[in-house]
Amino acid sequence: MAALRVTAQKLLQTNSAFSPLLAVPALSRACHHEPNFEYINVSKVGEKQNVGMIELNRPKALNALCDGLMAEVQTALKQFEADTDVGCIVLTGAGQKAFAAGADIKEMSGRQFQEVFGGNFLAHWSHLADTTKPVIAAVNGYALGGGCEIAMMCDIIYAGEKARFGQPEIALGTIPGAGGTQRLIRAVGKSLAMEMCLTGNPITAQEAQQAGLVSKVFPADQLVPEAVKTAEKIASHSKLVVAMAKEAVNASQEMTLREGLRFEKRIFHASFATNDRREGMAAFVEKRKADFTDS
Template identity: 50%
Template sequence: MSEFSDIRAEKVGAHLLRITLDRPQLRNALRTQTLAEIAQALDGAEADAAIRAIILTGGPNVFAAGADINELAAHDAVSIQTDARPKYWAAIRRFPKPIIAAVNGFCLGGGCELAMHADIIVAGEDARFGQPEINLGIIPGAGGTQRLTWALGKSLAMRMVLTGEMIDSRTALAHGLVAETCQPELTQERAQAIAEIIAGKPPLALRAAKEAVLKSFESGLEAGLAHERKCFAALFATADFREGVAAFRDKRRAQFQGL
């Protein structure tokens, strides 16, 4: 059972953790406490070797409609410099295990930025993505301008950030923001199915694969290729590599242990 108030964190089977944003009366608006609790839940999941993947969701009706505006309004140009939220965003960004986001309904502002911290997004056909911060006289502050550009390209990212307009899940899929779409009532099921497939893979290789893919966004091609090769070679020293090869030769299912 969850020990948190803004989220629910619960194990699903032996290897998955589901984190559900749980402020439905405020459409899951993200306040500092919410981000702190997500970071805390992920910290616990990182320390738990049994947990191999995370499902992140806001529930069946809305993912998160943005940041808590009342909390933002209490800041000024001085106090925002010491805001605690960046450290929680950094903790979410550094989490090394795969995160699969299940998105229904509004996924806006900080909610869109949170979803983009996931490694795979499954979106219901009712999902709407947007960065409406421009309407408040500010810009996205948790990576929205950067991650949207990576995923969508300059032109569409510019349109979303400069106009504050939303895009639907079909557009998000066509431009690479989400991995797949489905009927809204199936979003949770599809995200869990993907997470279960991932959880059956070798944990050390999963960590290295996530790190290598993310590296492509953080460095040039040559540096990314060098990092990939380093990770590739290191995995040859693992017991899971030997098990994978043996299972392939024996025509059986591999039993990966994260060693």
């Protein structure tokens, strides 16, 4: 248990062997959901205010993912889903030390099998993956355990140059429980995913990009602005067609190539029933900017 009491300072000073943490229990505190977003900051950003911003805001606990925080994220996602002005969402962590150091171990440690199995523990986290609007994870610092898992639930991952990704649950006597053994292998392949899950060793932002987990790496101070810039570009397109494209890409993870190609073709055909497809092609022919109406 001594390893679980390592301070954030020691964790941040360690460059080689990571402490087997999903969070920093010594800095955690009881976490209860409050409707006024106690554990996250929520705003609309971008020149047209069409990008939803969710900032995990438990910096003293390295943004550990307690139940209250994840419930607030779910509420914020539902609000942005219902907001017709928002075309894309950015998820990031307060500060540059951690995106999210993982699930709150202090909160989790006393749970028993009957409770977690009977209550389908962590099931509500999947709302992030089920969001129809695109979500960009802007990862600065540590994305460990649940932090890595919620980043992988997003559609695009951008990383700060000092970001670290890892699944260290094995050192706590458990395994990833929110997609770490499933999404990671689809992103980086079996060998690296197995190594990360069985050793608990993290990878750098550069290694994550090389492996295909991360699409771009930026200096830490440029990360969020670059994520917002990409989100604004996505939000400038038809929200209806963007949702169709997202659905088609995600479907590829669960289908054979033949099934996926058939699904893609049907979604492509369906786009011809939209006003935005007609407007987009007409604008191209007429050499003007398209005026999408999300219909």
